[in-house]
Amino acid sequence: MSSWADAADEEPHAQVVAPDPGFKESDPPPPGFSASDEGAHNPSLIEAQAGSGSGSGSAAGAGVEDGVDKPDIALKSEGLQEEEGEEVQAEVRGDAESIYKAAETFEDLGLSKELLEGLYSGMKFQAPSKIQARTLPLILSPPYSNIVAQGHNGSGKTTCFTLSMLSRVDVGENCPQALCICPTRELAMQNYKVMLKMAQYTSITSKCTASEEYGGGGRGAGVEKAGASINEQVIIGTPGTLKNWITSGRKPPLDVTNLKILVFDEADQMLDANNFKDMSLRIIKAIEDKKNKAKGAPPLQILLFSATFSDVVKEFTSRVVGNDAHRIWLPASKLSLDVIKQYRVVCPREEDKVDVLKERIFPLAERLGQCIIFVRTRPAARHLHNELANEGHKCTSIHGDQSFQERDQVVKEFRDGTTKILIATNVMARGFDVSTVTLVVNYEPPTVNGDGQTPDPETYMHRIGRSGRFGRKGAAFNLVTEHTKQVDVLGAISGHFQREVKDVPFDDDDAFEEVLKEAGLA
Template sequence: MNPFIELGIRHDIVNAITELGFEKPTPIQEQAVPVLLAGSNDFVGLAQTGTGKTAAFGLPLLELLDFSLNAPQALILCPTRELCLQISKDIEKFAKNVPDVHVVAVYGGANISDQLRQIRRGVQIVVATPGRMLDIIGRKAIDFSNVRYVVLDEADEMLNMGFQEDINNILSTTPKEKKTWLFSATMPAEVRRIAKQYMTDPVELTMGTKNTGNVNIEHEYYMVRARDKYAAFKRIVDFNPDIFGIVFCRTKVETQEIAEALIKDGYNADALHGDLSQQQRDKVMKRYRDRSLQLLIATDVAARGIDVNDVTHVINFSLPDEIENYTHRSGRTARAGKTGISIAIINSKEMGKIRQIERVIGKKFVKAEIPNGFDVCEKQLFGLVHKVNNVPVNEDLIGPYMARIMEEFAEMDKEEIVKRFASIEFNRFLDYYKNAPDLNAVAESAGSFGDRRETSGGKGERFGRTGYKSDFTRLFLNLGSVDEFTRGDMLGFICNNTKISGKSIGKIDLKGVYTFFEVENEVVDKVFSGFQTVEFKGRQVRVEMAGEGRAEGSKGGFGHGGGRPKPSYRSNSQGQRRGRDNDHESGTGFRDFSGKRKEVKKRW
């Protein structure tokens, strides 16, 4: 018999979750579902993120609610838009075979009229963020008199975000006889107080030790000088060619700066923070879930509710201000029983915080060493070799070309072919890595945290303009197609703000959240001047030197040593150009891992 049926879940729901890959209950589901199915108790469940909490409360709700009654019977409150959408979508999938189930997601940043329309049509389950829920209650647009169950998911994070008063106001509109189910990763005093205020003799279930982290996560820290943090971060990423990670920063500004610096340095990265529109956030998350994005750079708030499988690494570019937030961050990896790595990049002054985190999570950090240039090259090179070993071969499509290929290689033996194949990648970075400095720091010589400003945005890793043998300069602008620009719109936007002629603008390469464009060398200063104070929908517009060279054989832009290895472009089967970003998606591209400083002129 299916183990979910043994828990008391009926066949049509079990069939739906089986199609979703549910084979056996997680520990929180196994212990919480029978208690919640009774429907007669308040409940407190303490478990880490990624343990299956949504199903733990979602499946019992589908058993307990009367779906012939088209009125709100369950209210689920959660801290962020992403988590709100995730929960509502999951419950809809669980209820695939149950007729007349209506779920609405109520969250800020989306059209409230659409949400009100759904509520008027009739819903039984409301999943909401506190701010938007209060707005709808204030409009007297929802009736909670039939609510029987309230779920507070990620309760600790809602309180950390200052939603205590909002939660009180919302719960005051629900019947006193309702049952309240509270789920939280940690149990600080504030959560304990809210449980005491709204619950009567709740059943409390703790998976693992309170406030501790997932046992399947390895915790590492790298100690570097503050000025080397960005270079060290990139080297860690390069040493893990198959990384699929989330990188946490403290602020929205730092998040955006790191993401933009990485994009310009050839990494497949993007930012997720509160200053993005809902449309932008949705597009970024879709790319990440589809694994067409390798590094997601996020703030703590924006990352709440990210439920993506197989995240290999969580990287703390900056440690959180609240120690307990580290547990939430690291919980993005090692989900559903898998393993993962949580990395902290610190300076000597932050060792005390590492020791505090160790006490909270109940595990020791391992001190790791930033790999040297040779180690990175070796790892990347053999990563490429392994991909070649495992690449599927389409015999039908490649067959017609094999005779010509064999003819081209006829005068080479196997060893020579392998050498040349490896050198395609190796030659591009050989000169660059040979003098790569040691980025590891010891406590006695570590740089002060006061140097952070120099490196947090990766400013020292960017290209300068001097030395390019071209009539045009390639620039980066932090707006793109998700901001509803076409190439024509972008051309007009640049001309209008800089007062230059369209004839002075060369190629415009419009991407999702950014754009590369070329301008004649003599108008570069005019472009920077024109964009100094420009804002777009409340966001500062940034124009900077692009992070890649343009002219063949171009040098300069680095403090010392040769220019950065140029990407090799090639066409795919549709004739589209593929370059550095595509190489990195497959883990075969090589990037800047030396840590060498580059000259850069600040233009804003």
């Protein structure tokens, strides 16, 4: 399957910004820093998105093996999720530390009354989050320095860079002034909706390469007409289409001469060699070349925002933003291994795992809170869903064969508490938080790209991190079949983290009750 990033894959959408009342602000995926020093970095988190753009295609691309999903970074937590006592850390260059103080209110930022109204009335915000308070004064004040910002899921990053783009726009100039690049269409559309809501009281114009009005668009959608040009002030989209808009033809449709601010959302993915690093660099070079040839072009401010940065990507960011960029981050959330009790259940046969769920874990999980069960493949998700539903268990499942609309409905039902048990492939492994999840079950231990062979400690950490969020206790059960590779994989993961995973006999009801009490969940 060829990468969708190599094609102009969305339809353009131009309009004066208008409200979207049904949308809630949220921020990008997985919590904490990359686990590059704790476990192997899962090389490719984003897979090609197939389909005609009708919105009914697969929601997540296939992995190495057919039916294996990649994590979907467009699945986010709802609302602000700040942990008590967490403090922003910063490496601020020059004398900016003494000049730019953290903002206590949005009024401290010198925003227009239209943007303030959008924040208070449209977004229902009361005050800046911690990362917003520390980062926005540095972004919005001359000399408009480059920024590398890292914060966990729900820390307020989306609002931070969206407000930064809108604040830099001169509404009197009908030309592109702010550009945001996202690794997936879904994330581009989510960010676009946040921008629409925040800017609904302004006259700022916008375009998104992933507009839902045009079904996500197709190759070269809407910009292939001779002489067509893009004059909207804020542009949000994916790298493939944006590269074509910026570089195609003698007169590319997107003139970047007057760009003031360039944002990379999920910058770790955009700058990772396994994902979009080369394309990101080509876009930056094309913008710089265009500006160097023009007289009086404004300098370009680059903002890199992400929930994680691997060590390799951290080193590479200096090539993109220079060594004088300010760096702001929230410390990694110490969720997984400290507050979550982990258990191993060795089953004689693969089919015994269903009995463990139905006869031992689920009766307890129903009264303890919500539960997520991770399986390796889409067929496994469907099969387990049918098995449990036939036994009368109230459950649902989410995987890459579902349409975006179907997955949205599943997520809504789980967030609303309509369903207690969610069966998920790796599409749900990162960036999705529901505070009432207290139990996670690994139906199989995670492996790199779902190959069933290579232990994946980082995905394991993110999976079990769906429970025990924000200081709450949680438990994780790992089901493995004896005399199979699953036992070795889990053993390698346990050894990697140097943490004991306690054994629970697969047919001992009392033992399950005891360990759940031990975890504070019974």
